[in-house]
Amino acid sequence: MRKLKIGYIPMFRGTARGDREILERISKELTDLSRTMDFDLKIGSEIVFGYDTAVKAVAEMNSFDPDFTFLGSYGATIGSAMIPMDKLKGLIGLWAVPEWELTGRLPLNAFCGSMINAGMLAKFHTEKHIPFKWFYGYTDDPLFIDRFKVTFQALKAIVALQESRIGLIGPVVDGFDYMLVRESSIYDLYGATVDRHHSVEEVIKRAKDQSEAAVKDELAAILAEGSKTCMVDDEAMNRFARLSLALSDLARDNGLNAISMSCWTNIEFNYGNAPCSAISRLNNKGIIAGCEADIDGAIGMIISRAMADADAATMCDLVSVDRADDSLNIWHCGPAAGCLANKCGVKWDHHFDMGHYEGDEWHGYGVVADLTFKPGDITLSRISTEAKELTAFGATMFDKESYQGCSGWIKDYRMGGKPMTLAELLSVIYNNRVDHHMSFAYGNFESSLIEFANWKGISVAKNTGYVDHMELGTLGK
Incomplete structure (x- = not known):
């Protein structure tokens, strides 16, 4: 069986505190994970915030022909960013990272951003019934890695068939x-x-x-x-x-x-x-x-x-x-x-x-x-x-x-x-x-x-x- 193809599309405004540093961290962790679990990885070059950037990101990712794509939220996005996602090939995971600071000024609003994405998939694309799986935390968090291992096995069966x-x-x-x-x-x-x-x-x-x-x-x-x-x-x-x-x-x-x-x-x-x-x-x-x-x-x-x-x-x-x-x-x-x-x-x-x-x-x-x-x-x-x-x-x-x-x-x-x-x-x-x-x-x-x-x-x-x-x-x- 061929290797699985896993994609990652970053979704944030680009003005939150620490969002680009988190993108760098996530990119490295996913790259390491792709070597450990032996899958092909594509990290989108387009940072998605609204509709236009989402259209470009979907086109770029579809050229990779992914089996599964993470829509990574580490900042609030606007709902229109999810409109083109119904054209994304393969299956979808919604992934939010934790706030790096728990008091004072809210750094990212990442969890809220992933909720916006989930709501748009369910309620804007109502008749299309687009399924997704949620993930939370960095790649060493059980709410990410344990859930991804289950998904990885399911994807292997899907591709094998x-x-x-x-x-x-x-x-x-x-x-x-x-x-x-x-x-x-x-x-x-x-x-x-x-x-x-x-x-x-x-x-x-x-x-x-x-x-x-x-x-x-x-x-x-x-x-x-x-x-x-x-x-x-x-x-x-x-x-x-x-x-x-x-x-x-x-x-x-x-x-x-x-x-x-x-x-x-x-x-x-x-x-x-x-x-x-x-x-x-x-x-x-x-x-x-x-x-x-x-x-x-x-x-x-x-x-x-x-x-x-x-x-x-x-x-x-x-x-x-x-x-x-x-x-x-x-x-x-x-x-x-x-x-x-x-x-x-x-x-x-x-x-x-x-x-x-x-x-x-x-x-x-x-x-x-x-x-x-x-x-x-x-x-x-x-x-x-x-x-x-x-x-x-x-x-x-x-x-x-x-x-x-x-x-x-x-x-x-x-x-x-x-x-x-x-x-x-x-x-x-x-x-x-x-x-x-x-x-x-x-x-x-x-x-x-x-x-x-x-x-x-x-x-x-x-x-x-x-x-x-x-x-x-x-x-x-």
């Missing part, structure tokens, strides 16, 4: 019709494009056409990442290697940074292998790979990985509750990246569900990534593009024996920065009719997910507590 081209391979799995999403909705809301012109048959042909030399090298790389179990034969491993190469080639040849594949049960029956392990390999290589042709799931993985600045995100089902400790198991067949595994690493195993019995012994299709997720704080989310809804919460993955496939147990649930009980979490999930796939990555970035949703006009699920009577939930809207 704008740059995304997602390949849909085959149709949405039968029975998962509620996951259907229009590519026009994806483009309108995120700027991402969906390439629907790929079939499972194309992938199978690519797999079969791989050279023996390439397959041999891929098998060596696969076995370097994990060992195969006795339930997986050499033929299944060969098909795994071919499918892994086919998906990588498909992504490369079509400029895809993400795919979502109609896997269960399409490819198993038509190719003889479960694709989970190949999807795992793709995720481990840094290409987002979702399951069951779930485009919103892939969108969630793109967002999570960008915000967490992680090597990988993954998709999971919530499958089991242990009432002994109120922990919840998150699981999927076997598509997670190996870098998410605990110290036991990855084993290449057979599928839990697709296969047959020989007597009392289960023989599943090969091959899946069998791993237990490593301990640590995670953030889970589900975004629904068509409904414009987001559910997000934090939890802690901990060591506990788990299911075959990609699996782990979580506890210590959090939502909105506050602890949440299991009963409250179940209420959130059921009452908001959350789709059964959730994305997660390691780290605590729920606030950034909420900010992302707010910029995009997406409603966010809230913990309204647990009750023992029936609730209408979203059906009661």
Whole structure:
């Protein structure tokens, strides 16, 4: 992903005491911050006080094509300075600095100036509904830096989606019709494009056409990442290697940074292998790979990985509750990246569900990534593009024996920065009719997910507590 572009437009009269010295200080602090956080910075050369200077400042900043621009207030401005700001590219932050003297003659009137700016955005540009985020203090003040870090993560997700081209391979799995999403909705809301012109048959042909030399090298790389179990034969491993190469080639040849594949049960029956392990390999290589042709799931993985600045995100089902400790198991067949595994690493195993019995012994299709997720704080989310809804919460993955496939147990649930009980979490999930796939990555970035949703006009699920009577939930809207 490219670097974020952050702009800064100074807004003051030029006659207040200390305003130019503060501009010099802010310019230096932002320059230092751009090096620390690794973003491109443009500081406007035009000091904005009224309409004419604002027009020039907007034109100059738009040539930089910013993702986000601070309108820095360290002095009172007149309202007309905000009229041209509706033409400013990217998102807007209103930033006020503190007065450098707390008695006597008021030096700057900076906070008041930022209030004027906020009022003009809301009431002059009423019908345009221009959102903004406020900041206060110098760059070491928590009211600036903590808030900017949240914004920075949200911006990374916004840009990652704008740059995304997602390949849909085959149709949405039968029975998962509620996951259907229009590519026009994806483009309108995120700027991402969906390439629907790929079939499972194309992938199978690519797999079969791989050279023996390439397959041999891929098998060596696969076995370097994990060992195969006795339930997986050499033929299944060969098909795994071919499918892994086919998906990588498909992504490369079509400029895809993400795919979502109609896997269960399409490819198993038509190719003889479960694709989970190949999807795992793709995720481990840094290409987002979702399951069951779930485009919103892939969108969630793109967002999570960008915000967490992680090597990988993954998709999971919530499958089991242990009432002994109120922990919840998150699981999927076997598509997670190996870098998410605990110290036991990855084993290449057979599928839990697709296969047959020989007597009392289960023989599943090969091959899946069998791993237990490593301990640590995670953030889970589900975004629904068509409904414009987001559910997000934090939890802690901990060591506990788990299911075959990609699996782990979580506890210590959090939502909105506050602890949440299991009963409250179940209420959130059921009452908001959350789709059964959730994305997660390691780290605590729920606030950034909420900010992302707010910029995009997406409603966010809230913990309204647990009750023992029936609730209408979203059906009661």
